[in-house]
Amino acid sequence: MRYFSVLVGLLLSVTVSAQDYFTKAYTPFEQDIPSPEQFLGYGIGEYHTRHDRIVSYLEELAKVSDRAQLVDYGRTHEGRRLVFLVIGRPDRLQKLGEIQESQWKRAQLKSQDDSLPLIINLAYNVHGNEPSSSEAALLTAYTLVASNHTSIQKYREKALIFLDPTINPDGRDRHTQWANSYRATPLVNDPQDAEHNEAWPRGRTNHYWFDLNRDWLLGIHPESRGKLNWYHKWYPHVVTDFHEMGTQSTYFFEPMKDIGSLDPIMPKENYEDLNNLFGEYFASSLDSIGSFYFTREVFDGTYPGYGSSYPDLQGGLGLLFEQASSRGHVQKTKYGEITFPFTIRNQYVSGLTTVKAAVENDQLLKDYQKRFFESALKGWSKTKIRGYYINDEGDRNRFKAFADKLLLHRIKFYKSGNGYVVPTSQPQYRMVQTFFETYSKYRDSVYYDASAWSVANFYHIPYKAETALNLQEEITDLSQLPEAPAPEKANYAYLLDYQDYNANAALYYLQSKGLVLASAFKGFQSETNRGKQNFAAGTLMLPVSRQKADPEKIYQWVREAWEKYKVPVYSLSTGYTPNGIDLGSRHFRTLDQPKAALLIGEGTSSYEAGEVWHLLDTRLHMPISKLRLAQFKRMDLSRYNTLVMISGRYKLDKRDQQKIKDWVSRGNTLITIGTASSWAIDKKLVTESKTKGKKADTTNLKRLPYIDASEIEGKEEVGGVILRADLDLTHPLGFGYSTSSIPVYKNNEVWLKPSKNAYSTVAKYTQKPHIDGYLTKKNMEEFVKPSASLLVSRLGGGRVVLFADNPNFRGSWYGTNRLFMNALFLGQHIQVP
Incomplete structure (x- = not known):
């Protein structure tokens, strides 16, 4: 530590000219506050800075200056800190708690205190391999804390600035390691050099390979949940969202292209007036340093779950920035070289310009936030809908996961009769719309992301619009929701309700203790410790006398499984049932523990791979072996009874294909998702076929404007x-569902023909399939309606489960997760006639 202090002291005495490239406009600076270059020992842009060093520098700023305070808001999956450097007047930093409470009251229309500071959130690096913004965050933090320039003094006087240097530390460090490892001296600007081309899965995503910029609405990961909990305490007036894009581009800032929705739920004042106002500031600042840019193209804010769109639904202004990336330290482009420092400077200038524009329009932003929530309280009155009635449909844990999202977004809901109701008359009315409303009409047909996101459908939650409400107890905590009663000891058998979302997790837990469980392939009625109960196909039965462990130990494990997963468990003293099959019936089939593997690596979708991994890791607590395709030839598949192939381009030769065929034929289960299902059909692993592919329509040809090609084709x-x-x-893949009509998510063009085998089409799109989102009439008639969503095909003594759609999309499709889990746990018993 002494050596480090001496080194910092020496660096403080050195004037580093490289720093002037960024900060010269904001002199003078406090001499006893180290610049990033002085602290790190290298100039910003010379190397990619690790997240721990970024946090250490911010800690140093908070230590040496009373203008800054470091606040933690969470930790990543890999244990890295998520932090804000809060910058403002020293007296305000001493009473953050009081200011936070006052700001919350003002946002909730419970206060009119105009003396409160403007709340600005400068947020950086949600995509880990878009690194320039975190380096800019270091410079921005230094400038806002150390500069005594009159403009910076004004910013500290008028605002509280929450600087979040790295939203995705796990992904950033994965990319940082890559870029620094391949950095050469001299620097290599060849776009084909390894430095500019990361290996799979690359650093864009978080630990589980999820795109965190899509997680603001879904709130699956700790990075997003920590930020959302902070957000709903502070309700910032302005939020930045810094990104990078293709190397051959320039720089993008808002305003965006027109929102695709016919009737956007965010106020027009937001996406027109405020965006245009701030856009003029950005243009002026970038003009002053000679940077080229574009606006109103490509990007849109239709999906409400971006870092730049979620604030727009919370009374703030979300701002997107996209910088052409050097994807390393320097890269050759058509306009010459693009350097890492150059990309950093554009982000740095835009960040400080955001603060300038916000401070100079502080009252406008405060008044806008007030108008936003006032309009939310009035918006519901334009329709007859007074709320949405929902129930748990017997699956308490799936409903609990949905309720968690309501609470995460501060959506009020209440107990109502045998279910719950979400009123439309509340400050979060626009989030209520996001959760429940569905759309079929749009003013634009090309989206940067999805066109459907009604969250209730993600969770397969039945709901209906109500014109009159019966509000009882408000639910403010998940502990208020009922849970299954604790199991009683049984000496004969236990039954686990398979309609519960957590049933497979409980099953795996008990199997891991060496217990043998069976699944009912027909429904029945039984006398239990809680009276006569009806049990559907899929119900899990644990026979006590058939286990190696004694009844006391078995009960202990059953109790532990209940405590972890809260699955309804019933105790039985007899195998004789009043109706349906008895417990000794041949329709109860013992289940082997899944031994699953997942093919990953170059050519496969890291998103879908991460979704499978995340589901098994965090909800089932079940290991899955991740097998790299590059090593497939020497992999021993006999270790597994289930193999998962996600979407991708599989360059497996005929020998590898035969290896998979032989393995499946020996009685194992292959699960394919999306384009992996197409691959299985194309390589004739199965006898199924695809709906005829799209062809160009050569009838009634007419000339179209070339400039509109991307829009028309898109x-x-x-x-x-x-x-x-x-x-x-009745199919094992359908066990656990109580209704045959289910919502599925479609984001590909994989169209599977219904099977020629009458028993193998497990799920088919209905004749009126549209629920939510943009779909052309041609796609609907020619591809959706004739196609199947889920098939099973026989291969020797095994089977292939083919998903046309992704049942695990973004970790949020609780409604279709069960289909995938059934394939894992029950696939061994699917016999295709």
């Missing part, structure tokens, strides 16, 4: 819609 893509499918509830 509308035929299936970017993300919610469709209705009809599910065979």
Whole structure:
């Protein structure tokens, strides 16, 4: 530590000219506050800075200056800190708690205190391999804390600035390691050099390979949940969202292209007036340093779950920035070289310009936030809908996961009769719309992301609009929701309710203790410790006398499984049932513990791979072996009974294909998702076929404007819609569902023909399949309606489960997760006639 202090002291005495490239406009600076270059020992842009060093520098700023305070708001999956450097007047930093409470009251229309500071959130680096913004965050923090320039003094006087240097530390460090490892001396600007081309899964995503910029609405990961909990305490007036894009581009800032929705739920004042106002500031600042840029193209804010769109639904102004990336330290482009420092400077200038524009329009932003929430309280009155009635449909844990999202977004809901109701008359009315409303009409047909996101459909939550409400107890905590009663000891058998979302997790837990469980392939009625109960197909039975462990130990494990997963467990003293099959019936089939593997690596979708990994890791607590395709030839598949192939381009030769065929034929289960299902059909692993592919229409040809080609062709893509499918509830893949009509998510163009085998089409799109999102009439008639969503095909003594759609999309499709889990746990018993 002494050596480090001496080194910092020496660096403080050195004037580093490289720093002037960024900060010269904001002199003078406090001499006893180290610049990033002085602290790190290298100039910003010379190397990529690790997240721990970024946090250490911010800690140093908070230590040496009373203008800054470091606040933690969470930790990542890999344990890295998520922090804010809060910058403002020293007296305000001493009473953050009081200011936070006052700001919350003002946002909730419970206060009119105009003396409160403007709240600005400068947020950086949600995509880990878009690194320039975190380096800019270091410079911005230094400038806002150390500069005594009159403009910076004004910013500290008028605002509290929450600087979040790295939203995605796990992904950033994965990319940082890559870029620094391949950095050469001299620097290599060849776009084909390894430095500019990361290996799979690359650093864009978080630990589980999720795109965190899509997680603001879904709130699956700790990075997003920590930020959302902070957000709903402070309700910032302005939020930045810094990104990078292709190297050959320039720089993008808002305003965006027109929102695709026909009737956007965010106020027009937001996406027109405020965006245009701030856009003039950005243009002026970038003009002053000679940077080129563009606006109103490509990007849109239709999906409400971006870092730049979620604030727009909370009374703030979300601002997107996209910088052409050097993807390393320097890269050759058509306009010459683009350097890492150059990309950093554009982000730095835009960040400080955001603060300038906000401070100079502080009253406008405060008044806008007030008008936003006032309009939310009035918006519901334009329709007859007074709320949405929902129930748990017997699956308490799936409903609990949905309720968690309501609470995360501060959506009020209440107990109402046998269910719950979400009133529309509340400050979060626009989030209520986001959760429940569905759309079929749009003014634009090309989206940067999905066109459907009604969250209730993600969770397969039945709901209906109500014109009159019966509000009882408000639910403010998940502990208020009922849970299954604790199991009683049984000496004969236990039954686990398979309609509960956590049933598979409980099953795996008990199997890991060496217990043998069976699944009912027919429904029945039984006398239990809680009276006569009806049990559906899929119900899990644990026979006590057939285990190696004694009844006391078995009960202990059953109790532990209940405590972890809260699955309803019933105790039985007899195997004789009043109706349906008895417990010794051949229709109860013992289950082997899944031994699963997942093919990953170059050519496969890291998103879908991460979704499978995350589901098994965090909800089932079940290991899955991740097998790299590059090593497939020497992999021993006999260790596994289930293999998962997600979407991708599989360059497996005929020998590798035969290896998979032989393995499946020996009685194992292959699960394919999306384009992996197409691959299985194309390589003739199965006898199924695809709906005829798209062909150019050569009839009535007419000339179209070349400039509109991307828009015209783009509308035929299936970017993300919610469709209705009809599910065979008697099929093992349909066990656990109580209704045959289920919503599924479609974001690909994989169209599977219904099987020629009458028993193998497990789920097919209905004749009126549209639920939510943009879909052309041609796609609907020619591809959706004739196609299947889920098939099973026989291969020797095994089977292939083919998903046309992604049942695990973004970790949020609780409604279709069960289909995938059934394939894992029950696939061994699917016999295709």
